Amino acid sequence: MKIIETIGEMQRESDSMRMAGDIISVVPTMGFLHEGHLELMRVAKRHSDKVVMTLFVNPTQFGPAEDFEAYPRDTEGDLEKARSLGVDIVFMPNAIEMYQEGCQTTVRVERITQPLCGLSRPGHFDGVTTVVNKLFNCTKPHLAIFGQKDYQQLAAISRMVMDLNMDIKIIGVPTVREPDGLAMSSRNSYLNPEERQSALCLKKSLDLANKMFQEGTKDARIIKETIESLIKAHPFTRIDYVSLCDPMTLEEIEILKDETLLALAVRVGKTRLIDNCLIR
Amino acid sequence: MKIIETIGEMQRESDSMRMAGDIISVVPTMGFLHEGHLELMRVAKRHSDKVVMTLFVNPTQFGPAEDFEAYPRDTEGDLEKARSLGVDIVFMPNAIEMYQEGCQTTVRVERITQPLCGLSRPGHFDGVTTVVNKLFNCTKPHLAIFGQKDYQQLAAISRMVMDLNMDIKIIGVPTVREPDGLAMSSRNSYLNPEERQSALCLKKSLDLANKMFQEGTKDARIIKETIESLIKAHPFTRIDYVSLCDPMTLEEIEILKDETLLALAVRVGKTRLIDNCLIR
Numbered sequence: 001m002k003i004i005e006t007i008g009e010m011q012r013e014s015d016s017m018r019m020a021g022d023i024i025s026v027v028p029t030m031g032f033l034h035e036g037h038l039e040l041m042r043v044a045k046r047h048s049d050k051v052v053m054t055l056f057v058n059p060t061q062f063g064p065a066e067d068f069e070a071y072p073r074d075t076e077g078d079l080e081k082a083r084s085l086g087v088d089i090v091f092m093p094n095a096i097e098m099y100q101e102g103c104q105t106t107v108r109v110e111r112i113t114q115p116l117c118g119l120s121r122p123g124h125f126d127g128v129t130t131v132v133n134k135l136f137n138c139t140k141p142h143l144a145i146f147g148q149k150d151y152q153q154l155a156a157i158s159r160m161v162m163d164l165n166m167d168i169k170i171i172g173v174p175t176v177r178e179p180d181g182l183a184m185s186s187r188n189s190y191l192n193p194e195e196r197q198s199a200l201c202l203k204k205s206l207d208l209a210n211k212m213f214q215e216g217t218k219d220a221r222i223i224k225e226t227i228e229s230l231i232k233a234h235p236f237t238r239i240d241y242v243s244l245c246d247p248m249t250l251e252e253i254e255i256l257k258d259e260t261l262l263a264l265a266v267r268v269g270k271t272r273l274i275d276n277c278l279i280r
Numbered sequence: 281m282k283i284i285e286t287i288g289e290m291q292r293e294s295d296s297m298r299m300a301g302d303i304i305s306v307v308p309t310m311g312f313l314h315e316g317h318l319e320l321m322r323v324a325k326r327h328s329d330k331v332v333m334t335l336f337v338n339p340t341q342f343g344p345a346e347d348f349e350a351y352p353r354d355t356e357g358d359l360e361k362a363r364s365l366g367v368d369i370v371f372m373p374n375a376i377e378m379y380q381e382g383c384q385t386t387v388r389v390e391r392i393t394q395p396l397c398g399l400s401r402p403g404h405f406d407g408v409t410t411v412v413n414k415l416f417n418c419t420k421p422h423l424a425i426f427g428q429k430d431y432q433q434l435a436a437i438s439r440m441v442m443d444l445n446m447d448i449k450i451i452g453v454p455t456v457r458e459p460d461g462l463a464m465s466s467r468n469s470y471l472n473p474e475e476r477q478s479a480l481c482l483k484k485s486l487d488l489a490n491k492m493f494q495e496g497t498k499d500a501r502i503i504k505e506t507i508e509s510l511i512k513a514h515p516f517t518r519i520d521y522v523s524l525c526d527p528m529t530l531e532e533i534e535i536l537k538d539e540t541l542l543a544l545a546v547r548v549g550k551t552r553l554i555d556n557c558l559i560r
Contacts, residue, residue, distance in 0.1 A: 007445055011445075011447045018298070018299075019298075019299065019301075021299075098445075100442070100443075102439075102528075102529075103442070103443040104389055104390040104391045104392070104439065104443065105387065105388065105389050105390070105409075105439060105440050105443035105444055106387075106388050106390065107385065107386075107387050107388075107444070108385065108386050108387075108388060109384055109385050110384040110385070110386065111384045112384070129385075130444075133444055134443075134444050134445045137444055137445040137446050137447060138445050140447070159382075159384065159385060160385050162380070162383070163380075163383040163384065163385035163414075164385055164387070164410075164413055164414055164417055165287050165291075165378075165414045165417045165418050166417050167291045167417060167420070248382075249382075
């Protein structure tokens with residue numbers, strides 16, 4: 001497994017792989033890898049000849065009051081996991097080369113980044129789409145693999161790739177969960193045992209909404225109110241949003257149709273957790 | 281010479297050229313080619329194995345009150361000129377494929393697009409950087425060639441390429457002029473004979489400023505006032521801006537240093553003309 005730290009070297013390596021006819025996939029990560037990330041690598045492996053994992057805790061997607069400094073890091077462990085899964089290249093650029101003096105370019109996806117996490121994390125998605133655009137230009141992949149847990153991020157990146165005619169296929173991978181249902185996330189490491197228990201309210205909400213829909217409830221307001229009560233019954237929780245929306249536009253809906261996205265963000269203690277599912 | 285009209289076909293063609301080891305250059309144009317464009321093609325030819333010219337009158341870089349509809353077009357003549365210069369591929373996408381329903385992504389270069397033309401053409405540079413980013417993703421060039429006449433455009437594109445780590449070398453080509461000094465521009469075709477005569481005030485201003493600097497004037501205000509008087513002495517003219525600024529940041533300067541950009545925009549009749557030079 002090669003470890004590459006400079007942008008120029010990564011680009012030359014990707015050029016060589018492409019010249020050799022290899023299909024390149026990229027898995028962008030912020031490290032502190034868990035089973036969810038590993039599943040992305042396995043999917044990448046199945047779809048390509050060469051897997052590039054990027055490891056970069058991107059400062060521009062954290063708000064000033066957010067957890068950039070505290071974000072968990074374990075580079076040695078991450079490299080070991082990547083190696084054991086057969087990742088070919090780990091690209092870990094440094095922030096100084098990624099954001100040079102005078103840099104001032106933003107890639108912005110306008111509408112679908114506004115609701116949901118866009119409301120409580122202003123600037124977050126600009127940071128995400130800009131850095132992913134840069135990482136794509138560094139790694140020159142044919143495919144890129146993202147988790148569906150970050151649904152809005154996946155939607156924004158898919159939209160960016162389509163709108164900018166980037167010749168890259170985006171693959172979304174279903175959320176990987178702990179045995180009790182909690183969606184895997186690097187931020188789960190912030191939870192103390194009691195918060196960890198309360199955090200199950202997210203998955204329970206998804207299940208409950210699905211059950212209500214299957215039993216005939218189509219009124220989004222009723223489903224949301226039921227979910228909000230369920231979450232509030234769990235200690236240490238504070239709802240950021242409960243949204244039933246169109247899976248393409250992320251616009252809020254009132255009556256459930258064939259396919260609806262249920263997206264949640266809940267603070268449990270100081271930790272902000274998200275989860276989602278398609279209801280159909 | 282191949283003429284390609286769909287994005288997918290262009291991308292596959294560029295992949296093939298790259299697999300064959302060819303160096304690809306792209307010359308983005310809005311057509312109605314004049315000697316300035318032809319010079320860009322010649323430079324492209326010298327620096328690469330395959331020259332791709334794009335021909336697309338991009339609606340998003342025109343303001344609502346600007347000349348998108350009236351912009352001069354001559355596709356047959358353009359193709360003939362491209363052919364005679366040995367262009368390998370003309371990529372002429374249609375606006376419907378370029379801007380699909382729901383598209384909402386903008387590539388924005390923040391600071392250097394604000395002064396000069398940014399003041400009187402809000403949104404113009406967002407349209408330029410976004411479409412050039414798209415055209416780069418369609419044509420996958422190693423090099424891209426732009427004229428120095430559109431100095432701020434060249435600066436914004438160079439900044440975008442650097443900031444987004446696009447693996448493309450940008451080459452700026454000196455302005456080509458008519459025998460009497462008028463910078464070549466597709467918009468010169470709008471000028472009637474009297475306006476055409478007045479339009480010489482732009483080049484005369486550049487020459488005068490250069491002369492003043494060589495003779496020891498370093499005060500930007502004095503040079504600007506002299507130029508403004510010169511322009512106003514020409515009938516049908518209305519000054520949009522006369523700027524002496526830093527060639528990298530485009531920030532206005534008060535005292536001329538080693539190298540200063542003089543940039544002008546002047547309306548002559550209804551036609552808005554720009555020109556610039558480096559004073560050193």
